[in-house]
Amino acid sequence: MTDPKLTSVMPSLHVEDVPRAVEFYDEFLGFAPVFRNGVTFAIVQRDQIELGLIQAAYGRTAPGGAGCYCKLSQGIDALYAEYRARGVPILHQLRDEPYEMREFMIGDRDGNTINFGQPIPLPSR
Numbered sequence: 024m025t026d027p028k029l030t031s032v033m034p035s036l037h038v039e040d041v042p043r044a045v046e047f048y049d050e051f052l053g054f055a056p057v058f059r060n061g062v063t064f065a066i067v068q069r070d071q072i073e074l075g076l077i078q079a080a081y082g083r084t085a086p087g088g089a090g091c092y093c094k095l096s097q098g099i100d101a102l103y104a105e106y107r108a109r110g111v112p113i114l115h116q117l118r119d120e121p122y123e124m125r126e127f128m129i130g131d132r133d134g135n136t137i138n139f140g141q142p143i144p145l146p147s148r
Contacts (some may be wrong), residue, residue: 033066034091035075036135037084041065044076047132051109079133087134099141103127119143 038044045065048054054067054074063081067074072093079086095102103117106129114136115128126140 031071031073033073033075034089035077036089036091036131036133037079037086038076038131038133038135039079039086041076041078044131044133048074048076051111052106052129052137090136090138092138092140095139095141097141099125099127099139102139 036044041059041062041064045056045059045067048067049056052069054069054072056065057068057073058066063078065076067076074091100117103113107113112130113127114130115126115138117125117127119125120140123143123145124140125143126138128136128138130136
């Protein structure tokens with residue numbers, strides 16, 4: 024028997040209006056829609072990151088209040104500049120954290136948050 028190997032995770036964020044949320048994630052965050060199930064669920068993707076957008080009423084929850092963390096291998100300064108130029112709500116400005124990550128946080132129209140982080144390279148010895 025082959026041991027299980029998990030390869031990815033797709034958080035689902037509860038939103039008030041899925042088509043409106045897809046528009047925001049596409050136009051402002053650069054996440055292209057890759058799947059839609061009517062107006063109750065959609066998947067958006069940027070690079071290797073997928074996010075599910077689920078209509079809050081369908082999931083029997085309130086919109087917002089969810090969050091996720093997207094880890095970058097490079098380019099966090101460029102992504103931060105891109106989002107600022109597009110007018111994305113920045114909740115936590117880009118900064119180096121003491122735990123050796125460079126991070127910022129954005130908010131979507133429904134109150135969900137997405138943190139973006141990139142490891143800070145350790146100095147060469």
